[in-house]
Amino acid sequence: MMGLADFLIIESVLGNTGKTNKKRFFRPLAPGCGQLFSYLLLISALALSACTHINHNITISGTSDYRHYPEGGGLFVSTAFGPDGRLWRIVPEKKHVYVDYSTDLGKTFSAPVAINTESQRIKVSGENRPGIAVDRSGRITIIYAAESDQPVTVYFSVSADNGRSFSTPSPLSDKASEANSFQGRLALNPSGQAYVFWHDERNRTDWKQPGNSIYYTTIGNLEPPVFVAQKLSDTLCDCCRIAAAFDTDAQPVLLARFIYPGGIRDHGLIKIQANSKEPRSWQVTFDQWGIEACPEHGPAIAISDDGRYHIAWFTQGSARQGLFYAYSSDRGQHFSKPLPFGAPEKLPGHPDIMVQGKRVILTWTEFDGVKTQLLIRQSNDGGQTWMQAKSIAESTAGVDFPFLLSNNHGTFVSWNSKKEGYRLIPLN
Amino acid sequence: MSLKKIFSVLLFIFLALLNISAQAEKPILNAFTAGSYQQILTNNANQPFMLVIWSVTCSSCLKDMALLSSIHKSRPELKMIMLATDDLSAADQVQQILEKNQLSGIENWIYADDNTQKLQFEIDPKWYGEMPRTYFLDSAHLRTGVSGVLSKEDYETLFKKILN
Numbered sequence: 081m082m083g084l085a086d087f088l089i090i091e092s093v094l095g096n097t098g099k100t101n102k103k104r105f106f107r108p109l110a111p112g113c114g115q116l117f118s119y120l121l122l123i124s125a126l127a128l129s130a131c132t133h134i135n136h137n138i139t140i141s142g143t144s145d146y147r148h149y150p151e152g153g154g155l156f157v158s159t160a161f162g163p164d165g166r167l168w169r170i171v172p173e174k175k176h177v178y179v180d181y182s183t184d185l186g187k188t189f190s191a192p193v194a195i196n197t198e199s200q201r202i203k204v205s206g207e208n209r210p211g212i213a214v215d216r217s218g219r220i221t222i223i224y225a226a227e228s229d230q231p232v233t234v235y236f237s238v239s240a241d242n243g244r245s246f247s248t249p250s251p252l253s254d255k256a257s258e259a260n261s262f263q264g265r266l267a268l269n270p271s272g273q274a275y276v277f278w279h280d281e282r283n284r285t286d287w288k289q290p291g292n293s294i295y296y297t298t299i300g301n302l303e304p305p306v307f308v309a310q311k312l313s314d315t316l317c318d319c320c321r322i323a324a325a326f327d328t329d330a331q332p333v334l335l336a337r338f339i340y341p342g343g344i345r346d347h348g349l350i351k352i353q354a355n356s357k358e359p360r361s362w363q364v365t366f367d368q369w370g371i372e373a374c375p376e377h378g379p380a381i382a383i384s385d386d387g388r389y390h391i392a393w394f395t396q397g398s399a400r401q402g403l404f405y406a407y408s409s410d411r412g413q414h415f416s417k418p419l420p421f422g423a424p425e426k427l428p429g430h431p432d433i434m435v436q437g438k439r440v441i442l443t444w445t446e447f448d449g450v451k452t453q454l455l456i457r458q459s460n461d462g463g464q465t466w467m468q469a470k471s472i473a474e475s476t477a478g479v480d481f482p483f484l485l486s487n488n489h490g491t492f493v494s495w496n497s498k499k500e501g502y503r504l505i506p507l508n
Numbered sequence: 509m510s511l512k513k514i515f516s517v518l519l520f521i522f523l524a525l526l527n528i529s530a531q532a533e534k535p536i537l538n539a540f541t542a543g544s545y546q547q548i549l550t551n552n553a554n555q556p557f558m559l560v561i562w563s564v565t566c567s568s569c570l571k572d573m574a575l576l577s578s579i580h581k582s583r584p585e586l587k588m589i590m591l592a593t594d595d596l597s598a599a600d601q602v603q604q605i606l607e608k609n610q611l612s613g614i615e616n617w618i619y620a621d622d623n624t625q626k627l628q629f630e631i632d633p634k635w636y637g638e639m640p641r642t643y644f645l646d647s648a649h650l651r652t653g654v655s656g657v658l659s660k661e662d663y664e665t666l667f668k669k670i671l672n
Contacts, residue, residue: 155622174597205565208565318567318568319565319566319567319568371638371655371656372568372571372656372657373566373568373638373639373640373641373655373656373657374563374565374566374567374568374569374638374639375636375638376566376637376638376639377636377637377638394636396636396638396655427625427629427633427634427636429636447625447629449626449629449633450626452625477622477623478621478622478623478624478625478626479625498622498623
């Protein structure tokens with residue numbers, strides 16, 4: 081991401097951005113002209129603030145859109161079901177991150193609770209997104225990225241009172257004041273233990289070396305929380321988020337884009353071992369994408385109860401281009417032949433994957449220049465054969481990536497868009 | 509159109525007019541919205557140019573900056589346009605990076621529409637958004653699009669292609 085140390089100047093500049101005045105770079109207009117437009121601007125601002133104020137008073141809670149949010153909400157949200165069936169959502173704005181919930185499967189949401197009471201510069205993008213997880217006791221863990229002493233730091237906060245209040249956000253990395261941490265991935269293991277994996281720049285002493293490190297920690301119930309950041313791997317491609325799932329032995333398995341010798345940006349698995357053994361890491365996609373660029377296109381992984389790994393990823397390699405799916409019946413040692421999915425002429429991207437027994441579901445988006453389509457494709461035999469792709473929703477505005485989630489009410493695609501708002505779309 | 513949207517549009521008109529009258533002291537960022545790519549083509553009719561698309565969150569792009577800066581100095585005859593795909597809220601970071609790399613004087617743009625997918629598609633319907641992305645356009649605006657960091661030699665080869 082940002083702040084490579086061979087650009088020390090950039091880092092120091094970024095670190096001070098809070099102090100700069102955005103308007104400074106625009107020189108004053110010629111007299112007369114400037115006055116006219118200042119009036120225009122003032123009138124618009126007054127109209128806007130009046131409108132915002134009214135919205136605030138009327139729609140305190142229970143709305144399906146983001147009108148009741150101070151700055152209109154955000155595009156890159158995350159959701160998770162709680163044990164009581166409530167759908168919890170984390171919504172980033174420019175200076176605050178909020179959590180709200182829905183008791184009617186995403187149709188309406190509660191009044192948002194601000195996580196950071198002190199204003200921060202929130203850092204968010206499709207790849208660098210906030211996360212939320214709720215364990216069986218209803219304890220909520222959230223993560224998000226914001227500027228700190230460094231340009232970007234992953235923060236976490238927890239709520240032990242069903243979302244009524246949250247702990248003061250703290251950095252997850254023990255070196256947060258010295259190195260960037262970002263693109264955090266929050267996941268609960270089968271017994272409800274929260275893990276966070278993130279991109280960390282602390283080991284980049286020689287800035288010509290490729291990629292970041294992956295660090296991770298678990299978040300326990302201790303107050304104040306005590307955790308140790310542990311390193312998993314180097315040479316992680318800087319701009320792609322990490323995917324995580326848990327094997328049948330409850331150990332985390334990560335899928336991420338790495339930089340392999342020759343600048344190849346293909347994917348690898350990392351398996352965390354029990355009993356403090358060294359984590360294992362090996363390459364699993366062989367697309368030969370040799371490029372010094374930021375694809376900003378992370379992969380997805382799911383593991384079934386019978387231990388089959390299912391993966392989905394994007395590549396523009398010389399061997400293949402587009403979105404692909406594959407499975408492995410030997411815990412990632414060998415994978416099936418990559419199966420292409422998505423219409424190549426419609427920029428298919430940002431897949432998510434879920435497995436329920438033999439049922440495997442893929443979701444992704446396609447864009448035809450006007451509309452974004454939300455697609456799904458399903459297999460009922462563990463990924464051997466697949467039904468036709470089906471479009472289940474569309475949008476004509478900016479959209480977030482889609483995510484699959486399920487509870488005892490069913491299986492859903494969670495999809496946010498600027499125009500249509502948040503949608504939880506049930507799958508049959 | 510919501511009041512907020514009207515307000516944003518008015519703000520952009522305001523900022524755009526400011527840009528016209530402003531001097532190149534601090535990097536001036538033009539708002540890149542639907543139609544801006546065509547506008548760039550129209551503004552540069554019959555003229556070869558290079559369009560560099562980057563982001564403050566793209567580490568590969570930052571690696572590219574020093575070389576771009578030296579190319580800009582050594583080949584002032586070649587028109588270089590830069591477009592940051594960052595949110596407007598990151599405008600100050602964009603400016604500071606441009607300033608530190610002495611790229612303030614060139615024509616700079618920043619994404620100014622929530623539907624970034626649409627902006628991307630208008631530039632190139634086959635581009636997935638990986639960065640840096642550089643387009644080399646000859647005087648007839650026949651173009652070559654390249655993803656990833658380029659070497660000095662790569663740039664020279666591609667310049668030859670568009671300058672002849």
